[in-house]
Amino acid sequence: MNSIVRVEPNSVETLSDLPLETKVADVKVTSNIDVPTDMAPIPLQRFYLRALLLMFAPIFVTVFYLIIWRFYMVPADADVKFSTADHHIWFYYAWFVVGVFGLNWSRDGLVGVEVAMLQTKLWQALDNKELMMHRETRWSGPAGWIYWICHIPSRKRLWILLSFVSILVFVGLPLSGLSFEITDGFIKSSTPPLVIGRTKENLYDRKPQDSFDLLVNSWKIGSFPIVPGYGILYTPKDVLRSDYENLNSFPNTLPFSKSMPEVFLAPQAKYPIGGKPWGLRASYNCSIVQDASTFTILNERPLSSLYVNQNDFQRASGEITWATFQTESGNSISSFIALPETGPGSNLWGYIEIGRSQVLANERGPESSRNGTDPFYNDQRGILEYALWQIRRKNSYNETEYRPNYKFNDKLETTIRGMPSPALQLDNGTWIWNTTFFQVNKINNTDNLVDGTLDIREYLKADIYSPLDGPVGWIQSVADPIGVRCEYTSAVGTADLEPMSSSFSSFTREPPMWGETQYLNHPLGTSVADVMAARYFELFTSTGSPLPVVISNFPAYETYIQPQVLLKSTMLVFGLDALRIMYDSANGFEGGRSDDNLTSSREGKLITQGVIHPYIPLILFSSWTLLCFSLATSYGFRRRLSDKLDEYSQAQLSKEFKNRLA
Numbered sequence: 001m002n003s004i005v006r007v008e009p010n011s012v013e014t015l016s017d018l019p020l021e022t023k024v025a026d027v028k029v030t031s032n033i034d035v036p037t038d039m040a041p042i043p044l045q046r047f048y049l050r051a052l053l054l055m056f057a058p059i060f061v062t063v064f065y066l067i068i069w070r071f072y073m074v075p076a077d078a079d080v081k082f083s084t085a086d087h088h089i090w091f092y093y094a095w096f097v098v099g100v101f102g103l104n105w106s107r108d109g110l111v112g113v114e115v116a117m118l119q120t121k122l123w124q125a126l127d128n129k130e131l132m133m134h135r136e137t138r139w140s141g142p143a144g145w146i147y148w149i150c151h152i153p154s155r156k157r158l159w160i161l162l163s164f165v166s167i168l169v170f171v172g173l174p175l176s177g178l179s180f181e182i183t184d185g186f187i188k189s190s191t192p193p194l195v196i197g198r199t200k201e202n203l204y205d206r207k208p209q210d211s212f213d214l215l216v217n218s219w220k221i222g223s224f225p226i227v228p229g230y231g232i233l234y235t236p237k238d239v240l241r242s243d244y245e246n247l248n249s250f251p252n253t254l255p256f257s258k259s260m261p262e263v264f265l266a267p268q269a270k271y272p273i274g275g276k277p278w279g280l281r282a283s284y285n286c287s288i289v290q291d292a293s294t295f296t297i298l299n300e301r302p303l304s305s306l307y308v309n310q311n312d313f314q315r316a317s318g319e320i321t322w323a324t325f326q327t328e329s330g331n332s333i334s335s336f337i338a339l340p341e342t343g344p345g346s347n348l349w350g351y352i353e354i355g356r357s358q359v360l361a362n363e364r365g366p367e368s369s370r371n372g373t374d375p376f377y378n379d380q381r382g383i384l385e386y387a388l389w390q391i392r393r394k395n396s397y398n399e400t401e402y403r404p405n406y407k408f409n410d411k412l413e414t415t416i417r418g419m420p421s422p423a424l425q426l427d428n429g430t431w432i433w434n435t436t437f438f439q440v441n442k443i444n445n446t447d448n449l450v451d452g453t454l455d456i457r458e459y460l461k462a463d464i465y466s467p468l469d470g471p472v473g474w475i476q477s478v479a480d481p482i483g484v485r486c487e488y489t490s491a492v493g494t495a496d497l498e499p500m501s502s503s504f505s506s507f508t509r510e511p512p513m514w515g516e517t518q519y520l521n522h523p524l525g526t527s528v529a530d531v532m533a534a535r536y537f538e539l540f541t542s543t544g545s546p547l548p549v550v551i552s553n554f555p556a557y558e559t560y561i562q563p564q565v566l567l568k569s570t571m572l573v574f575g576l577d578a579l580r581i582m583y584d585s586a587n588g589f590e591g592g593r594s595d596d597n598l599t600s601s602r603e604g605k606l607i608t609q610g611v612i613h614p615y616i617p618l619i620l621f622s623s624w625t626l627l628c629f630s631l632a633t634s635y636g637f638r639r640r641l642s643d644k645l646d647e648y649s650q651a652q653l654s655k656e657f658k659n660r661l662a
Contacts, residue, residue, distance in 0.1 A: 071085060433472060
């Protein structure tokens with residue numbers, strides 16, 4: 001006997017051979033069922049497997065996602081893609097396998113609790129059409145979701161709930177693929193790295209003059225201050241490295257224009273290293289001077305004194321290139337005249353003054369002499385001030401006659417306000433020397449007392465090429481002075497390296513060793529003045545400025561040294577000086593050593609953040625996990641008609657539905 005149920009108003013059909021047609025998202029589904037409804041009821045049972053799957057499968061998937069994110073994903077803003085964990089690529093592929101299985105497991109679990117929920121008054125089906133769609137689990141696919149969206153205002157609560165739960169993971173899984181991606185990086189290795197870089201035991205194992213000559217030659221040709229090896233300049237953790245152009249790619253370079261707070265120059269390897277190495281901590285901050293009041297050393301120039309006896313030997317042998325005099329506060333000022341005959345440019349004349357000051361936390365003394373360490377290197381601080389006056393000379397040939405397109409750029413920005421000029425122009429256009437500009441006190445050779453004044457031009461024998469008195473006919477124009485001022489610090493010691501962020505921490509001062517046969521070398525910054533004092537035309541070559549043009553056989557520059565060029569050249573010396581101290585300006589591993597105290601790395605594939613933030617899939621997975629867990633604990637362990645909605649359970653539910661309509 002066939003059971004009679006009411007499917008639609010004013011229509012009666014038999015449940016046996018009942019054609020049910022459902023059009024969902026342009027998909028037409030027809031199903032014929034034949035259920036013996038007069039069979040004896042089967043006792044309700046508990047089915048644990050599907051409940052456990054629904055409870056723990058989403059938890060496993062979400063936790064696996066969190067493990068990949070928190071323990072294996074390299075931050076998107078990491079300066080170096082570096083990881084201490086291995087097997088990134090296997091976790092990346094395993095995630096999608098786990099995700100697919102988790103999706104199916106949770107669906108199987110939902111199919112189980114679906115029967116238990118349909119037995120309750122709150123979630124029961126409203127008609128046989130809805131019951132048939134539940135049996136086909138159409139709520140777990142796109143067609144069912146469209147049906148759900150179209151029936152949100154209806155009373156099909158269970159359909160809406162199951163569709164919502166399934167769509168969370170269905171959307172979250174592909175989005176997780178957009179939050180992960182594989183990139184090239186480095187993985188920590190147990191093999192000791194091959195590194196280059198001085199240690200505290202061999203910092204002094206080199207001849208100072210050879211080291212200085214290397215610095216001068218590197219600066220003169222404008223060598224790029226590139227850190228060797230993989231080339232990491234380690235910075236403090238609070239430094240935003242993206243703000244500095246020289247740190248945006250590897251190998252890093254020392255800066256040319258924008259000063260950095262400080263860096264740590266550690267041993268370098270082919271790939272990033274970790275550990276606590278010994279190295280150089282340094283900082284130098286240079287800026288263009290706009291006002292004479294900015295200077296703290298060069299402003300002492302009027303009261304400075306030249307110790308003649310300290311310079312007489314070089315002067316007598318004809319080797320003197322600059323004069324150095326002392327200020328009342330103990331600082332020193334070096335003076336240099338750059339004549340055309342001392343450089344390739346025939347149309348420029350320059351006068352330079354460099355002030356330098358060193359404040360030493362630990363002076364060399366008997367306790368540090370030959371006792372194994374030299375504290376002179378630690379807490380080294382100093383000031384460097386550079387002022388430049390430039391004069392354009394008249395050419396031997398008429399420039400525009402022999403080269404019509406020749407034009408000299410006599411504009412300078414920014415110049416120093418409030419400083420005197422070495423030459424003065426009279427009302428009739430004639431140029432004369434400002435004699436008081438070159439006067440300096442002279443200390444005699446006997447009792448070291450001031451013994452009149454001295455003209456720097458005469459002392460440096462500049463009068464051979466230029467009259468000391470009277471008109472100076474070869475002056476064509478005089479530029480306003482330009483200058484830079486630098487403050488620098490340095491110390492040596494050990495620090496903890498963090499390769500991922502290219503940062504260092506926990507710096508501990510450790511002076512270098514000083515043996516009986518070792519030389520004493522100069523700390524950072526103390527050689528900069530010696531490099532630049534007697535070299536004016538090298539400011540052009542060190543910065544890659546255009547070479548002088550040749551008019552007939554007379555070379556001539558087309559511009560003065562600009563303030564930006566002076567700043568770049570000065571910072572270049574500091575950068576090369578730091579590389580000289582730590583690496584001897586090396587760029588290879590010919591003299592490398594294996595360091596067992598450091599950890600190396602190797603190339604590998606790493607997981608890094610994709611185009612969307614991992615938080616977005618995590619929200620979907622967490623919501624999915626919470627809902628699945630709630631449904632599993634509330635309905636998964638209840639007694640129900642069957643493991644999942646089948647012909648028998650559907651017939652029983654239909655019978656209950658018929659009884660409610662009777």
